[in-house]
Amino acid sequence: MTHDHDLELRPTAAQTEAALNPPPGRNGGDLVVETLAGLGATTVFGLPGQHALGMFDALRRSDLRYIGLRVENNAGFAADAYGRITGEAAPLLLSTGPGALMSLAALQEAAAASAPVLAIGSQVPTAGLGGGRHGYLHELPDQAASFRGVVKSVHTVRTQSQIPSAIAAAWKSALTAPHGPVWVEIPQDVLLARTSLPVVTAVDATPDDLPPRPELTAVAARLLSHAERPAIIAGGGVIRSDASRKLRELAERLRAPVVTTPGGKGAFPWEHPLSLQSWLEDRHTTDFLEDADVLLVVGSGLGELSSNYHTLRPRGRVIQVEADLGKLESNHPALGIHADARLALRALLETVEERTDPTAEERVGELLRRVRERIDAQDLTLERNVLAAVRRALPASAPSFWDMTILAYWAWSAFDAKGPNTLHSAQGAGGLGYGFPAALGAAVADPTTPVLAVSGDGGALYSVAELATARQYGLNVTWLIVDDGGYGILREYMTDAFGQATATDLTRPDYVALAESFGVPGVRTTPETLESDLAKALSQPGPAVVVLPAVLRMFAPTHLDR
Template sequence: MRVFLMRVADLLIRCLENEGVQYVFGLPGEETLDINDALRQSDIQFVSVRHEQGAAFMADAYGRLTGKAGVCLATLGPGATNLITGIADANLDRAPLVAITGQADLRRVHQDFHQYIDINSVFRPFTKWTARISSPEPVPEVVRKAFKLAEAEPPGATHIELPENVAAMPIAEGYPELPLPHTPQSSRESAIAPQELLQQAAEIIEQAQSPIILVGNGVIRARASVAVQQLAETLNVPVVNTFMAKGALSLQHPNSLYTIGLQARDHVACGMDGSDVVVAIGYDYVEYGPEYWNRDRVKTIIHIGATPAEVDRNYVPAVEIVGNVERIVSRLAGMVFQPKDFKRYKELQDRILHEYLLTKDDISYPIKPQKALYELRQALAPEDIAISDVGANKVWVARMFPAYRPNTVLISNGFAAMGFALPAAIAAKLVHPERNIVAVCGDGGFMMNVQELETAVRLKLAIVIIVFDDNGYGLIRWKQQNKFGAATGVDFQNPNFVALAHSFGAEGFRLERTEDFPDLLRKAMQCDRPVVIDCPIDYGENLRLTERLQDLSCPIV
């Protein structure tokens, strides 16, 4: 007599437990009945959301904050396709994510069956790897491979499809052993950069007149911030970070030259213009292409990353060192001994700081975005987390919101998907319940996943959502006005955000006077439930910023 121990769905969940999964974000469906039943009997918490896109964004943010793959679950057809935006976001934002979807009974997939589409083919362009489980035997290997690839550099999304009839299959005694989730260090992780490459890089830096360090999100993933700081201090050179690398070097550090990423020429781009050697560490083209900072292709580039440099005519490294980023940078810092003259960058630093402080005492209403972000920074501790949605608010958060520690300012800037911030804030609070978590949204982005406010209320998560309210798609209006002198198709009417928050069971406030904002923030952060702050915003500052940048003069070139 054969003894049946479990279903394939049970084995799948055993494999997730083996990977250390804490949460599965998703929606239950008919084709995932057995998976959800197996989760019911697991210590893994199933976080039921209100739209699959929100589940994928939550898994995305979880992966980015922890370095371990976040997991999302959906049924077949429309449930699976609703995951796509969040999956693509994780893939281009380099966040590890494993998506699991149900599928119809394999005996029917040759037909035009109800809700059936070839999800593996649909997901292939958005993931690093996708696979269908067609029988019980490969389940442990498929799951281990999905997590291994998702977490390997550069991290991204993988996908597993489990048809409903396979999920329900019984497994007899003697099912395959679960592969260990933590394999020995790969050669890439343990490799030491060749001495000759490090020596070449050190010589180039020593001979440079104005070297600069360009830091990407790969530094945060590699936990190499301390090594980068050591290199910057040894050389006494400026450090510029991309949007997704905010906090890799504290903005309070004297060598920080702040954030680069605007397509328009900004103060920080001016600093890049004045450099002759760029030490690019953990840099990723997906955020900010080299054509913006090396148009004339005259800069000498040193590439340090976990993966080789992308092929690009504006990015041809003189030295390319691939391996463990933290170790490489630490070794390089011990090989360069000639500090540079930072004084030429001081005026540029002062200009950036002046702009940051320019509106701190401004009480005009509606509130200016710079003022709102200044007050938010004062209200948050260094370890608290601010999450930006995508839109005009993202430009202001990237430029004007200081980050003091890695992974304390999250910005989607690879895929740059609107609707990211609220679901990401939910995941961030689950990962860091002891910290204040604030989502900064435009009204357009907030309304794209507003339904997840119910998820936050149900989970009793004390997060704060600040909605920059201008009744329109502010970033597109800004670009249209710059290009055509007029805007079209960007205006809409908002609901009463305070009443909307109350209808979900959250708290809601509306900013009526700019001078009340600090007190309103403190009040919101003391609440024991989600809070929405309706914040009428003066996006006239967008065009004023354009005018200032057009008149920008660079003091160092």
């Protein structure tokens, strides 16, 4: 008996002829790039290294576009942003040992933010794997072990025939909810050896769906439909699953106010009558959420930032929709629904009953008024004016990437992202140096739109080498560097905790002159001229640097008020 799927697997005569007569001059690296192309990849990031040269040699025989950065960690940040913008798994090609390890901080951020990154690194020759011969350059006793606690999955290749399937399995893992980084490693000799295997053409790595269990969404829908004061916390999972429209439909049907986490910025319209905006670091918002009799948390683990530093104590029922099983009910007891946010919201929309609540908009307005009054009382005009100038200068559709700097902390709470998947920061893992290289990755993903990067001078020193990358590829990234002479956030933390700061002041370069030495235009601005200088830089093609000498302060840590 012949089944339809058996017919689909039967090669055509042309396919058989091509398979039996592969082109000469190919090596294991060709199998890597052919598999990536077969999966749909068009762009790869990375840095070459001695053991990885087989992959990089194969790039010139492929149609893949290569974007080379100057530091592996920065290449990882660029791949992370490319994955966030496109929703595709961004290939990251690395070498063994030091090159591989340099990417770990970036892969930790990708894991925390659920950004799909396909990292492919080389290994020492197969004879040295598993405690074999020692003494190879870059050798680690167990390189894969360095990645297991960071990435979603680890795949080790030992023969050329394993390459396509291992990369396909990793690709599927990276793009199955929750998205995340994965690690594939291939020995040097496997990459360099000539291959007679057929050209890789058909690769199936369709991600698995993660639908909610219907009995759970039935209970959730009933709770929400009959709630008196429902509220919604929308996290990064809403962004990653492209579920913003469904979130808005559900909120409007339930008349439920919505607050977005730092990772969920833009998931709900800022000026919507039901929008609580993003003031999670505010005791009034915390009180509002605690008072909800049913609190729906979508795509958030309610971690440190999203729970106002673990001071959130919901008094009502909590419903948590989360694709990462390890985060489900990890911080609060809840009706836990392990599911992709988009599929769960769709199921709820099919089941919930429409609510009427004439007080919802009034309660939202009252909360935002109290937040404004609290901030108004703190004499933070400079900070608010700088953030407003950035917002006015940045086109509504342009993405922005924020390093761990005081202005980014402000942006988490006070910046209108204008839409989903436009504001990105390193708030997942919290490492320095994210903003500029990530913005470069976004500019590669969409060269038609200007991209903004925001760093402090401390974080900028992690990334200055990538000015060469920006210039080499002519990437449309404007880099705003807020120069306060040190690690501004840590200076505030230490002063508050100990009365004075230690190890936070920095000698730094003249960033304008430094940018110009790379062939990148630079300008020194002021709070008064920031908007016009930033708008001008963003409107011109290619990279630019705008330096703002200013000491900014944070608003009061509201979780301590309780």
